[in-house]
Amino acid sequence: MGQTVGKFYIKDFGCKINQYDSRLLSENLKNIGKSCVNSPEHADIIIINTCSVTNRSESKERSYIRKISRRYPDKEILTIGCSVRRYKGNFKFGAATSASSFIYLDNPRTRIKKFRGHSRGFITIQHGCRGNCTYCLVRQIKKPYYVKNPSEVIEEAKGFLENHKELVLCATNSAEYIKLDELILGLANMKGNFRWRFSSLNPLSLTEKNIELLSRDKRFCPHFHIPIQSANNSVLKKMNRGYDMQKVGRVIDNIKKNITGAVFAFDVIVGFPGESESCFTDTLDFIEETKPVKVHIFRFSNCKGTKAYEFQKSIRVDEFVKRERMEILRNMAEKIREKHFKDAVGAVKEVAVEKNMRGYTRDYMPIIIKGADAMDIKALEKVRITGISGRILTAVIV
Numbered sequence: 001m002g003q004t005v006g007k008f009y010i011k012d013f014g015c016k017i018n019q020y021d022s023r024l025l026s027e028n029l030k031n032i033g034k035s036c037v038n039s040p041e042h043a044d045i046i047i048i049n050t051c052s053v054t055n056r057s058e059s060k061e062r063s064y065i066r067k068i069s070r071r072y073p074d075k076e077i078l079t080i081g082c083s084v085r086r087y088k089g090n091f092k093f094g095a096a097t098s099a100s101s102f103i104y105l106d107n108p109r110t111r112i113k114k115f116r117g118h119s120r121g122f123i124t125i126q127h128g129c130r131g132n133c134t135y136c137l138v139r140q141i142k143k144p145y146y147v148k149n150p151s152e153v154i155e156e157a158k159g160f161l162e163n164h165k166e167l168v169l170c171a172t173n174s175a176e177y178i179k180l181d182e183l184i185l186g187l188a189n190m191k192g193n194f195r196w197r198f199s200s201l202n203p204l205s206l207t208e209k210n211i212e213l214l215s216r217d218k219r220f221c222p223h224f225h226i227p228i229q230s231a232n233n234s235v236l237k238k239m240n241r242g243y244d245m246q247k248v249g250r251v252i253d254n255i256k257k258n259i260t261g262a263v264f265a266f267d268v269i270v271g272f273p274g275e276s277e278s279c280f281t282d283t284l285d286f287i288e289e290t291k292p293v294k295v296h297i298f299r300f301s302n303c304k305g306t307k308a309y310e311f312q313k314s315i316r317v318d319e320f321v322k323r324e325r326m327e328i329l330r331n332m333a334e335k336i337r338e339k340h341f342k343d344a345v346g347a348v349k350e351v352a353v354e355k356n357m358r359g360y361t362r363d364y365m366p367i368i369i370k371g372a373d374a375m376d377i378k379a380l381e382k383v384r385i386t387g388i389s390g391r392i393l394t395a396v397i398v
């Protein structure tokens with residue numbers, strides 16, 4: 001990054017951890033006297049933080065990089081992040097150069113306190129993964145690997161609470177956050193009117209003890225986003241997820257028993273090599289039974305360099321079958337979501353208000369507030385749900 005470069009602009013793709021990394025990078029660059037601008041037009045260097053979770057996310061980035069290269073041929077364009085590491089530094093298009101390791105990013109000790117323009121602050125508690133799921137490259141590409149001590153996270157949370165009313169704790173794989181009980185206790189002992197949640201939780205980290213500890217803090221948002229990926233044991237085995245549906249079932253029952261108002265969201269991969277009709281039916285039955293507020297559905301993506309890439313040479317699921325299963329699951333999840341929305345009308349809920357009067361409730365329902373203006377975006381507001389407008393609930397302040 002040239003000495004003459006004073007102003008930088010960061011564009012990030014992908015998960016909350018990538019967004020956090022971009023903020024970390026921005027802080028580190030500001031600490032060496034660079035200034036952050038909020039449009040590529042005014043920047044000397046455009047940094048693109050890439051995501052490689054699916055082939056589709058990569059193609060979106062490629063077209064963005066080409067577009068930016070055409071529009072700003074004289075500017076320095078640098079790609080960093082997961083796609084760059086996946087292709088060993090060779091993820092450059094148009095005028096872009098790439099850096100698979102970037103010193104300004106490799107210092108997780110820098111503290112950030114603010115996600116500008118957001119009421120929610122994302123805190124990365126664990127970065128990278130040592131898991132071996134057969135469809136995943138994160139182990140190879142999400143760097144550096146680190147796990148923050150609970151005391152570090154608590155310190156960072158205190159800083160965030162100067163600017164945010166909701167904290168979202170993010171881990172690449174929460175099962176590798178061994179001191180989760182200590183962290184939950186630490187947050188429960190913090191003073192103040194705020195709320196917090198986990199962005200997602202591996203079933204393996206939802207022990208009886210952790211669930212009991214979570215039940216003690218009413219500021220914890222009872223929204224459990226769990227990446228189960230499949231509800232069939234033979235598929236879970238092929239995925240090497242490290243748990244089976246008996247384990248997941250116990251976790252769900254335990255949460256329902258101990259956490260008032262608990263709701264679920266699940267990540268599911270359809271069309272994993274070897275997923276037969278009856279395997280898929282197990283997933284449908286599980287979704288029908290648990291009635292999640294959201295299902296994030298991914299079509300199995302053939303990722304070179306993974307074990308699953310080899311599997312699919314012999315036991316692949318045809319593309320049209322994948323699309324069909326995605327459609328079936330999406331329709332089922334939609335009906336369940338609509339029912340949750342209908343049941344919410346008339347209820348009073350708490351919202352962390354973001355820009356343009358939108359926000360999320362504690363149980364992660366999207367809300368738009370009507371009939372109010374000049375709202376303090378940092379506010380946690382009590383609202384009454386008045387109706388449904390497409391995929392969002394309408395509400396008024398109470």
Ligand code: SF4
Pocket residue numbers: 129130131132133136137138139172173
């Ligand atoms: S837990 Fe599995 S799917 Fe998740 S990041 Fe680690 S290896 Fe990938």
